[in-house]
Each structure stands twice: as structure tokens, then as C-alpha cells.
Amino acid sequence: VKIALDALGADNSPDAEIAGAKLALESLPEIQQLLLVGDEDRVRRECEKQGLSDPRIEFVHAAETVTMDESALKAVRLKKKSSINIAADLVKNGDAGAIVSAGNTGAVVAASRLKIRCLEGVKMPGIVAPLPNRHAPCNLLDAGANVNAEALHLLHYAIMGSVYAERIQGIENPVVGLMSVGEEDEKGTNLTKAAFEVLKNAPINFRGNVEGTDLFESKLNVVICDGFVGNVVLKTCEGTAKFLMSQIKEAAMSSLTGKIGGALLKPALKPLKYKMSAESVGGSPLLGINGICIISHGSSNGPAIANAIRVAADAIRREVNPLIQEKIASLG
């Protein structure tokens, strides 16, 4: 297990990445090599500061970084020496099996698609966003890799998401839903109707159309949609949760009993806060790439990065990609 970690991706980089690397190396003996990609001086200094020295670490210098608001394609094509490009090159050349980055999502997707390329038979990769469903993680994909999707892409997402849920989250026979505007079979757009016809005969546990209200409460492990809808859904969840929490806080602060109530309630909400955080999720895999690619939230801290590295190591060890490839090939 060899992993390339983009050390210059997170908002708080390289501190967050080095803290994550340290935690991961302490707890994951299966890691044989962790390649820290970034400005070598800065990364070495941060390692010294945090007391991280491990024979499994290798420093790979990258002279440039991609910022969060840069155009993805431009960044990949023009910033050849960026940490994202060099990390993707390491996977492309077989020097690492996985890339982990908390950097510009679009640039990580573009570098992975252009350099590492798709698994044989897969036309478009998809980002998995694991949501905290009441029963088990509910994996929404595609969460934004590909905004103009076709029915075949959605079929591949369904297969890839099922393999991921089974191999990484240990969910047996994961239930797959197709995001639509009603549960009836005939509901939806031209795209979802075409996808429905393909999905109902696919080698997956297909439940049919589902709705936005199902994401958190229904027994669903994989929810399929195009990358535009997935990204809008993900950001709508984020916006709704943030708004609601801030409104509750304001309501609590508006009276003395509210303040006391809020203060008493706060400790009980800690596990919920963790469950909803980037830290517990760790990262979103980009599936369909000929290598493992885990994209972490820009706001990731050390534990979040360590979680992402763990997922990357699991995906390599549990052979997620060979199984995806086998299932895609068997579609004929």
C-alpha cells in the first residue's frame, strides 16, 4: 500500500496534512510508503515541528500549488509542477496506488481523469458523497465530477457505488435508488427515465426511484444522479443544516430560559455535530479512475486527513477497483 498525499491542499495546509499523516502512520501498519507531495522545505519543516519522522515517508517536491478558485482544467494543463499534478503522476506511473487531496476538487478530478484515466469500460468517473443516513451511510453519487451525464454513466455509478458500499463500508447487498421527483417508475426527466430502464435489469439491488426526503431516513445505501443534481443536493443539505443550526442558536439566545436550555443541550449534541462534520466523513472517493483517488474537504483537520488515508488504504487492500472492473466487464 503506497499513498501519495497532496500536502498543500487543505485550507490549513500543510499543518492538517502532516497531522493526518502522523495519525495514519501510527494506526495503519499496512501503509508501506506515504509520499508527501508539496514544497519540500515547508513540508519537512512542518514534519519536524510536529515530530513526525517515519521511514515510510518520502518527500516529493512540488513547486506550485493550485488555489481553490482556479479553473480546474487550466490548473492541470498549465501548472505542471503543482502538488495535485505530481501526485496524480505518481499514481499514473505506478509509484503510488492512491492519491489523497484536500485541494481544489475540480483540479483533482481533472488531473485524475487526464493523467490516471478511467478504468477500462468506464466512461466517466463519479464522486461519492457519503451522507449520515439513519440506518447506514447513504452514498450519493455523482456529487459533481460530471454535470452532463448519460444513462450509461448512471449505470456505472450504481455499480461502482455498490462495490464501494460493500467493500469499504461492509454493507451487504447495498440498496440502490435513482434520484427522481416521485417514487412511481415513470416519473422523472428523459435522463432518469432512460437510466431507470437500464438500472432495473442491472446486477444491483435496485429499489427504483427515490426522492430528496429519502436521503436520510429511508433504507438506502447508494443514491444515483447526475453530477449537477448531486452537487446541488449536497450543497442544499449543507445549507439547510447550517441555516437550521444557526436559527436554533439564535432562538436559544433570545431568552434566558432558551440560553440555559441551549447550554444544557449542547453536550448531548456533540456526537451529532461530529457525525455531520467533514472529520467523520474523511473524504469522498472519485470512483471509476484507474487508481484510488480520495478528495477531502478543504476544511479538513488532521483526523479528517487520517480518515481519508485509511479509506484509500482500505480501497487498495480490499481491491475495490478490480471488482468494479470485473462487474463493468460482465455487463457486456
Next chain:
Amino acid sequence: VKIALDALGADNSPDAEIAGAKLALESLPEIQQLLLVGDEDRVRRECEKQGLSDPRIEFVHAAETVTMDESALKAVRLKKKSSINIAADLVKNGDAGAIVSAGNTGAVVAASRLKIRCLEGVKMPGIVAPLPNRHAPCNLLDAGANVNAEALHLLHYAIMGSVYAERIQGIENPVVGLMSVGEEDEKGTNLTKAAFEVLKNAPINFRGNVEGTDLFESKLNVVICDGFVGNVVLKTCEGTAKFLMSQIKEAAMSSLTGKIGGALLKPALKPLKYKMSAESVGGSPLLGINGICIISHGSSNGPAIANAIRVAADAIRREVNPLIQEKIASLG
């Protein structure tokens, strides 16, 4: 101001509708006639029970009802005597200026489109979903009338939503955003990119692309998207809020201090609960129809129905449709 009220739409019909009619007639002297459409015996009995007698009421018998899970088009074509169809006929024939229904949304949309038809120049009607944004209502449209939209439809939604925000909600120069997957102009699908080009030259206050995270916190009054995305967004908001509230409740119930905290906090949350409820929203207008059509939530109670009737009366009095028609015509 003459309004046709579908008395058999709500989950709790005709109780909710009659309670709403009573409240509306008490507070809205501008209503000249309120046509109660439904099984006349049942509706009359419910009026007697609730002590509602007003010379402005007229009973219009409808022998059939459309259930919530019926196919919309079939219901409209086959159940000629349903309360939805008859209410739509009243508007079509000029006997009423507005229809208010808490029934099957698809059937109300289909009946309105097929019978009342679109305003001249408008190709597709759109449903407005008013969201409780921090600053002012944020009107999401289309929330599900038309799932295969074109750029021209989105342009019309932007104009119709702006007129609605201005005339009904009193918002000056409403800010319009286009739902997309990033704020940069070039982000999005083929549809949103084409819509962006049309919207930037339209006679509206266009802010550009917005994201799901903007719905509740940004200064936005109208957010435009196709009916598939809008419906998914609306149900995702609903699902996220419901899940979060239930998780908070569970967390509070898991310890004694949590229980006390929750009990103390509860009264402070009442206004928030109201703000998020169907009752405060009242109804979602279907804009672009040659008449006023307000669709209420199936779970509506009396005050929610009364709110919907008030919005319908306002839309007639404040000439929402003539202004929409004028603006659409001026596009050339």
C-alpha cells in the same frame, strides 16, 4: 375577487378547507365570491358544523376526487367531474379568477395547463416554492411543474418570479440567481450555461450563478432552475430539516440534562417551527397560467388554506398576471 376553492384536496378535507374558508372570509372583505368545489352534501355539512354561513359562499358540486397517488394526466383526462377539474373549469370560463387546491400537485398543474392554459407568450408554467431565507423569502422556481426545461422557460421563470416577489412579497428589485454548481459564470450544464447567456441580458436584477448553500443565507429573492432540480432541492431541504430535528430530539432524550435542556429550549423554537411550516407558507403559486393558481401542501390546516386564499386574492388585486404578460411581451 372570485376564488374557486377545491374543498376536497387536503389530507384532512373538507375540514381544513372549510376552516380556511371561514378564516379567509372573516379577514378578507375584498373577496366577492368563494366557490366551494366538492361533494355538495359533505361540504354543506362541514360548513354547518363549523358555523360557516356567508352570502359570498357558493357551492359547486363535484362528484369525484383525485387521490394523492393518482397519475396526474389520467386524473385530468378521465375524472371529468373531479373537484380539481371543475375548479379549473370555473377559472377557464371566467367564473373565478383563481383556483386554490391542496390536492394532488401534478393533477392541479395538469388541469391548469390543459384547461386554463398558459399566459400568452409563456411556454411552460412554473411552481414557486417560497423558502424561509434569513433576509426575505427566497422563491425557488420551478419546484416541479416541468422537468424537461429549456433556457427560454428559465428566462420566463426569472421574470415571473421577480414579478411575484415584487407584487406579493413587496420586495423591491428582487435579486435573481441561477442554480448551478459554482459561482463562476462558466459553471453548469448545457442548460444552465444557455440560460445564463439569456438571463444576463434580461430585464431582471440578475446576480449570476448561485449554489445550494446560498438558498437560506445569501441575499437572494428568486432562484431559477428546471423543475427536476427544483423539486429535488425542495425535498432535500425538507428531508435534511426533518432528519436534523429528529436527531436533535433523540440526542436531547438520551440524557437527563439533555431532556431538561430540550424542554427549556422548546418554547424558543416555536417561531422557527412556524416559519418552517406549511402553515406560514400557505401555498405555492403556479405562475404562467392565464389565471391564478395556488397549490397548498396536502398537510395544510385552516390557517394554511386561509393564507393561500389571501395570496390568491392579492395576486388578482395586484395584477400579477397582467404585469407578467407585459414583461414577457416586451422581450420581443
